[in-house]
Amino acid sequence: MSFSRRDILKLSGASLATLSLSGCATKEMDVEHPKKDKEFDIVLPKTSAPRVVVVGGGWSGLSLARQLKEEAPQSEVILVEQRFEFVSCPMSNLWLVDKIELEFLTHDYLQGARNGGYRYFQASAYGIDKKAKVLRTTNGDIEYDYLALAPGIEYDYSAWTDDPELIQRLKTEYPAAFMPGSEHITLRNKILNFKGGNFLFTVPKGNYRCLPAPYERACMVADYFKSKGIKAKVILLDENNDITIKEHGFHTAMDELYGEYLEYHPNAQIEEIDLDTKTVVTEFDEFTFDDASFYPRVRGAKLLEKLGFAKDTIYNKKEANIDPLTYEVIGEENIFVSGDARPMGFSKSGNTSNTEAKFVARLIARKINDKPKIPWETPVTLCISLVSIEPERGIFIHSEYAYNKKRGQFEFATPVTDEIWQGKHGQENAQTAYAWAKGMYVDMFGES
Numbered sequence: 001m002s003f004s005r006r007d008i009l010k011l012s013g014a015s016l017a018t019l020s021l022s023g024c025a026t027k028e029m030d031v032e033h034p035k036k037d038k039e040f041d042i043v044l045p046k047t048s049a050p051r052v053v054v055v056g057g058g059w060s061g062l063s064l065a066r067q068l069k070e071e072a073p074q075s076e077v078i079l080v081e082q083r084f085e086f087v088s089c090p091m092s093n094l095w096l097v098d099k100i101e102l103e104f105l106t107h108d109y110l111q112g113a114r115n116g117g118y119r120y121f122q123a124s125a126y127g128i129d130k131k132a133k134v135l136r137t138t139n140g141d142i143e144y145d146y147l148a149l150a151p152g153i154e155y156d157y158s159a160w161t162d163d164p165e166l167i168q169r170l171k172t173e174y175p176a177a178f179m180p181g182s183e184h185i186t187l188r189n190k191i192l193n194f195k196g197g198n199f200l201f202t203v204p205k206g207n208y209r210c211l212p213a214p215y216e217r218a219c220m221v222a223d224y225f226k227s228k229g230i231k232a233k234v235i236l237l238d239e240n241n242d243i244t245i246k247e248h249g250f251h252t253a254m255d256e257l258y259g260e261y262l263e264y265h266p267n268a269q270i271e272e273i274d275l276d277t278k279t280v281v282t283e284f285d286e287f288t289f290d291d292a293s294f295y296p297r298v299r300g301a302k303l304l305e306k307l308g309f310a311k312d313t314i315y316n317k318k319e320a321n322i323d324p325l326t327y328e329v330i331g332e333e334n335i336f337v338s339g340d341a342r343p344m345g346f347s348k349s350g351n352t353s354n355t356e357a358k359f360v361a362r363l364i365a366r367k368i369n370d371k372p373k374i375p376w377e378t379p380v381t382l383c384i385s386l387v388s389i390e391p392e393r394g395i396f397i398h399s400e401y402a403y404n405k406k407r408g409q410f411e412f413a414t415p416v417t418d419e420i421w422q423g424k425h426g427q428e429n430a431q432t433a434y435a436w437a438k439g440m441y442v443d444m445f446g447e448s
């Protein structure tokens with residue numbers, strides 16, 4: 001293997017953490033007259049500074065907002081995010097099994113904005129007037145010169161059912177916990193209070209969010225049940241024909257460490273879910289469960305569809321309709337989409353979103369600074385998955401991307417996987433996961 005753990009932080013966005021703050025969103029600037037049209041409820045009067053409105057304070061939007069202020073300090077950057085605080089999905093599988101504190105995952109939007117020199121505006125974006133260049137939000141309308149959308153994903157249950165009642169029950173009683181918030185808390189309580197029996201998880205088809213995370217989660221939960229002596233089994237129903245990433249590492253960990261605590265079923269295309277009898281029917285089998293978490297397919301966030309910027313792709317429904325090399329919405333100027341809502345087949349991961357967002361920030365900054373365009377740069381996927389809790393052991397993958405002209409799509413260019421989770425090596429991988437996460441939080445929020 002030509003790739004060392006030592007290189008990880010160099011390759012991840014975390015290495016780019018240092019920021020010299022040269023502007024502040026609240027600094028006094030020449031205030032232009034707000035749009036007079038009564039149709040708008042303009043908040044935050046526009047100044048003479050070029051304004052970039054970023055929608056979505058996840059891994060992509062946060063990274064973009066911060067990088068933009070570095071590349072174009074004269075710009076006014078407003079981050080519109082519907083949540084009140086940031087909770088990280090990466091590392092959350094460890095919180096589900098009580099290994100880390102919630103505090104490690106939770107971060108302050110206000111402080112992130114102060115440190116980054118931009119403004120955090122809590123609201124949900126729901127519409128746009130493209131001619132007037134106004135974004136509509138639940139807390140008022142905001143004028144923009146450039147719009148960067150990073151709204152992430154939604155769940156798509158349509159491959160399983162079109163029954164709205166069943167979808168609501170799946171969402172509320174058996175949430176996937178692949179978007180941060182109450183879903184994670186529900187799942188954590190289910191795991192920590194589980195008395196025994198079958199705990200069922202699913203892996204969807206398509207380019208779902210964080211390819212290794214469902215396997216990591218299955219290992220974490222099996223380890224938890226085993227270490228507590230609970231007579232329980234994790235049943236992992238995978239709609240794919242094999243583990244989708246780091247397959248050697250996950251297969252060996254499941255076989256060597258968890259035996260009767262974990263059952264892995266590939267090709268488990270779900271045909272029927274009966275929540276009353278707690279039964280799942282797949283093409284070849286039938287499973288009963290005592291508790292479960294159903295991870296369905298994913299699609300682009302609803303906002304893109306509402307704004308008319310979504311299209312179906314070979315991977316998922318309703319992802320961003322953008323030029324894959326410039327991230328600009330097709331047919332629109334100065335409106336960009338990045339992060340997990342993108343249509344390209346990149347791994348939907350935090351590190352990918354972070355490095356990609358920095359490139360998009362540079363693209364926007366060059367427009368603001370009237371500089372020539374720059375060619376497409378690959379995002380970097382770097383992901384460490386834990387396979388056991390005591391001791392903590394992990395496996396990692398690092399990859400970049402290249403465009404396959406023949407197939408008309410992006411593919412992994414330089415996958416380097418280190419699937420050795422055994423011994424000291426695996427323990428060092430696990431420690432690297434913590435270093436990576438800490439570096440990324442500083443990269444997105446600055447020092448607290």
Ligand SMILES: Cc1cc2nc3c(=O)[nH]c(=O)nc-3n(C[C@H](O)[C@H](O)[C@H](O)COP(=O)(O)OP(=O)(O)OC[C@H]3O[C@@H](n4cnc5c(N)ncnc54)[C@H](O)[C@@H]3O)c2cc1C
Nearest residue numbers: 056058059060082089090124125152339340348349350351
């Ligand atoms: C369990 C789990 C483990 C993971 N582990 C890893 C890992 O180890 N490494 C890794 O690199 N990645 C990991 N990931 C993946 C990573 O979390 C995602 O790829 C990343 O969050 C994508 O960033 P994003 O900004 O596109 O979307 P998000 O982070 O989901 O951010 C989107 C934001 O947009 C906001 N938003 C949406 N619509 C609106 C609207 N209309 N108005 C205002 N705000 C809106 C949302 O509230 C949200 O905050 C993991 C994910 C999960 C679920």
